[in-house]
Amino acid sequence: MTKDEKDRELLLQREVPFARELVWKALTEPEHQNRWWGPDGFRNEGVTMDFRVGGAWTFEMVGPDGTRYPNHSVFKEITPSSRLVFDHGDGQRIWFESSITLQETGSGTLVILRHLFPSRESRDEVVEKYGAIEGGKQHLAKLEAYLKENLS
C-alpha cells in the first residue's frame, strides 16, 4: 500500500470460525446476503445480482421509516471462495472500490475488507454529498434499536 492510499481507504479484517466456502456463500448469494446486511431495522428489496465480471448487483436498502437508499455495484473481479472486487455506488456515480478477500486459516477464515476511494478529490466529494445521507441512515438504525428495546 502506498502512503497516498492510506487516507482514502478503509481496511478491516476479522477471523471467523467458519469454512471459507461457507463464508463465500453467505457473501455472494442474495438469499443469504439479505439476512445479515442490515443495519438493524433495514431490509434489502428488489435485489438483482448478475454474478459475473462486468455484471451489476443492485438493491434498495429500505429504512425503518420507509426511506429507500439505492445501491448499485459492478463486479470487477470474482475468484470463487477467495476474492470479490466491485465498484460501489448508488447508480449515479461510483463511491469507492470495495474488495473482500477470504483467506483460509488453521481454524477458519480471515475476512479482509477494503474500501478505496479512487482519489482524495472523489473521497471528499462523496463525503460532502453523501455523508449526511449515511448519517441519517445510521441515526434511523439506532432509533429503531432504541424503540425495539423500550417499546416491545
Add this chain to the structure above:
Amino acid sequence: MLARLGKGEATVGELAQPLDMSLPAVTKHLKVLERAQLISRSKNAQWRPCRLEEAPLNTASGWIEEQRKVWESRLDRLEDYLHGLEKIERKKR
C-alpha cells in the same frame, strides 16, 4: 423529545415542559437515549443540556470511521448468520 432536540440544545426542564411528564420520567428517558447514543449530555454545565448526537460525517476521517462501525456490526451479523447456515448445511450432507 428528539424532535425538540433537532432544533438545538435543551435542558431537562425544557424537554419536560411540553410533554406533561415529570422530571424523573424525562431523566429516565434521556438515560436510555444516551445509552443508545442518540443524544449526548454536557458534563460540565450545571444543567447538563442535551443535544442530538451526530457523527462527524462532514470530515473524511469521520465518514471512514462511521463506515468502519457499519462494517464491524455487519460482520457481527454475518457471524451470527453463519452459525445457523453451518447447521443447515451439515444436515444436508
